[in-house]
Amino acid sequence: MSTIKIFISYSHQDTHHMEELRGFLRGLENEGVEFWTDQRIATGELWDEEIKRKIAESEIALALVSQAFLDSPYCTRIEIGTFIVQRTHIFPIILSPCEWQRHDWLKSRQFLPGGDKTIEEHYTESGPRRRLFLKLRQDLRKQIEKRRSALAASPNPFDQILAIRESGRFIGRNAELTRLRNLLQGGSVALLGEPKIGKSSLLWRLIESWQGEILGPFDFQEIEDQDDFYNCLAEKLGILESGWRPIREKLKQRRTLLVLDELDAAPERGLKGECLGQFRAICNHNLDFKMVAASRNPLKAVFPDSGRGSPPFNFLQPLTLGEMRENEARELLRHPWMPAALSFDSATVDAILQLAKFHPFKLQRAAFHCYHALTDPTYDWQSDWRQDMEHML
Numbered sequence: 001m002s003t004i005k006i007f008i009s010y011s012h013q014d015t016h017h018m019e020e021l022r023g024f025l026r027g028l029e030n031e032g033v034e035f036w037t038d039q040r041i042a043t044g045e046l047w048d049e050e051i052k053r054k055i056a057e058s059e060i061a062l063a064l065v066s067q068a069f070l071d072s073p074y075c076t077r078i079e080i081g082t083f084i085v086q087r088t089h090i091f092p093i094i095l096s097p098c099e100w101q102r103h104d105w106l107k108s109r110q111f112l113p114g115g116d117k118t119i120e121e122h123y124t125e126s127g128p129r130r131r132l133f134l135k136l137r138q139d140l141r142k143q144i145e146k147r148r149s150a151l152a153a154s155p156n157p158f159d160q161i162l163a164i165r166e167s168g169r170f171i172g173r174n175a176e177l178t179r180l181r182n183l184l185q186g187g188s189v190a191l192l193g194e195p196k197i198g199k200s201s202l203l204w205r206l207i208e209s210w211q212g213e214i215l216g217p218f219d220f221q222e223i224e225d226q227d228d229f230y231n232c233l234a235e236k237l238g239i240l241e242s243g244w245r246p247i248r249e250k251l252k253q254r255r256t257l258l259v260l261d262e263l264d265a266a267p268e269r270g271l272k273g274e275c276l277g278q279f280r281a282i283c284n285h286n287l288d289f290k291m292v293a294a295s296r297n298p299l300k301a302v303f304p305d306s307g308r309g310s311p312p313f314n315f316l317q318p319l320t321l322g323e324m325r326e327n328e329a330r331e332l333l334r335h336p337w338m339p340a341a342l343s344f345d346s347a348t349v350d351a352i353l354q355l356a357k358f359h360p361f362k363l364q365r366a367a368f369h370c371y372h373a374l375t376d377p378t379y380d381w382q383s384d385w386r387q388d389m390e391h392m393l
Helices: 012-031 047-057 073-085 126-153 174-186 199-209 226-237 244-251 273-285 326-333 346-356 360-375 381-392
Strands: 004-009 033-036 060-065 089-094 188-192 213-219 256-261 289-295 316-320
Touching (some): 004 073, 012 033, 012 060, 012 126, 060 073, 089 126, 174 316, 199 289, 213 226, 226 244, 244 273, 273 289, 360 381
Parallel strands (some): 004 033, 188 289, 188 316
């Protein structure tokens, strides 16, 4: 059973109302509900940061409305304003007479007690007051079950295991993308990095944002041999003839970017250093022709220097792709491409980062398994993550 987080928003002038209501609702904690108020902020903590963090984690908000609440910029702009933006379900409760009609977010929502009634004016006796609180408890339970059903039916936001092609799911790497574009202004680039570090994803982001003609990407894992590569290239260029010569003449005249992926596999497919040298010659002839090639290993290891002429790889400027930055990793774990999905709390985020660090694929797989554990606390997500790492890396 997943934990549903409920934020209680109130004015400190109404603390006694909050504590009374909180006491009546306490039993819901046995049903997997976590209530939070600013009374839980520990001494020395940055209260503004802690409140905003809890707002972001909450699925439901209880708003205890009074004139003091409505006159508080923090309650209305920071707390309620954020809840509205992130589409948190808000339960308004009118404590005392106030100008609630002047606030659109209140006028458009069903609230308790309803009509022009308030708790202080119309529910002074304990019996009717508890009856009203019981209705709130029942309404809350309905929304909690509705929320759990929706979460159980929603897809896991971290199910992607191959290159990220959708820009909305591509998180971070802005500095690396800028560096790649800057290098391409002056020549061609070898994008280097360990397996699953995100090279192919960065290539797709470059392709999407590139202003100009793109040839590729050509993935050498699926190229059969050198002839197959030339045929694929000729097809992209609209050439009916086969062989290198017509391709060469066409590339000498084109302003284009050639994108190659998994270049490590090229020698196994019969692509020799001499072939790479042919593209080097095109780059020398046509400054508007550029290449970017992704590889796990340095190209001098993939295409050893034959000693005849210039080394075939030295026209490709190296750019090594490493792990994500911490702020990017934390943004990834917030899954902004699927905001309605269940969120990790701060302790869970820290546990994922402790396990996977900032390696994008390791992080994605840890989040995938941990997300499943949110709806099944018995699931050993760390064990399955380690099995993934042994099998996939």
